[in-house]
Amino acid sequence: MNEKHNILKREFCARNTQIVARELLGCILCRKSGSEIFRGKIVETEAYVQEDAACHAHKGRTKRSSSLFEQPGTAYVYLIYGMYNCLNVVTDRKDYGSGVLLRALEPLSSGLETNGPGKLCRAFEINSEVNKTDLLNPNSDIWIEYGEKIPDGNVVQTARVGIKHNAHYPWRFYIKDNKWVSKR
DNA sequence: GATAAGATGTTA
DNA sequence: AACATCTTATCA
Numbered sequence: 001m002n003e004k005h006n007i008l009k010r011e012f013c014a015r016n017t018q019i020v021a022r023e024l025l026g027c028i029l030c031r032k033s034g035s036e037i038f039r040g041k042i043v044e045t046e047a048y049v050q051e052d053a054a055c056h057a058h059k060g061r062t063k064r065s066s067s068l069f070e071q072p073g074t075a076y077v078y079l080i081y082g083m084y085n086c087l088n089v090v091t092d093r094k095d096y097g098s099g100v101l102l103r104a105l106e107p108l109s110s111g112l113e114t115n116g117p118g119k120l121c122r123a124f125e126i127n128s129e130v131n132k133t134d135l136l137n138p139n140s141d142i143w144i145e146y147g148e149k150i151p152d153g154n155v156v157q158t159a160r161v162g163i164k165h166n167a168h169y170p171w172r173f174y175i176k177d178n179k180w181v182s183k184r
Numbered sequence: 185g186a187t188a189a190g191a192t193g194t195t196a
Numbered sequence: 197a198a199c200a201t202c203t204t205a206t207c208a
Contacts, residue, residue, distance in 0.1 A: 064204055081200080
């Protein structure tokens with residue numbers, strides 16, 4: 001039996017970015033490291049689209065943002081403040097710059113105690129090598145599986161974190177009362 | 185080629 | 197509230 005049978009379908013990511021950000025809550029990010037597989041439930045996300053000045057794809061395709069224009073389900077990893085990586089899932093459609101930032105996970109394997117996008121990537125050994133890999137490919141060392149469905153009553157939608165432009169947009173989603181959601 | 189700013193996290 | 201730390205974008 002294939003341990004990756006529950007991987008997300010391409011159509012899941014090929015939708016409106018805010019929908020994907022909402023639906024990704026409860027899904028499982030998986031990372032293979034050697035013979036071990038680490039899993040974490042996604043509990044906090046943020047949506048970024050091309051029209052949004054806070055999005056790295058806002059000014060069009062650049063060397064850094066080019067991943068955001070790949071097909072839905074592609075990973076976009078970038079370095080922030082010279083020391084932390086952040087992981088995005090590309091959404092919507094090819095050649096349109098949009099994605100969902102994964103901000104926090106609930107650890108389902110030990111040793112993954114994290115909160116916040118930077119530590120998340122440190123724990124999962126996500127670096128520039130992961131950039132532009134396909135998160136929906138069963139042969140990849142990192143992928144996303146379907147998890148539990150989060151009812152609307154347990155989803156909180158608020159403003160995004162740590163940005164200057166359009167900071168009031170309520171494009172951040174997290175699971176209510178979940179201990180692993182980042183603070184700030 | 186130089187420079188400022190940044191989707192963060194830790195420390196005081 | 198300061199700071200660590202470096203790539204990218206945006207000038208010149």
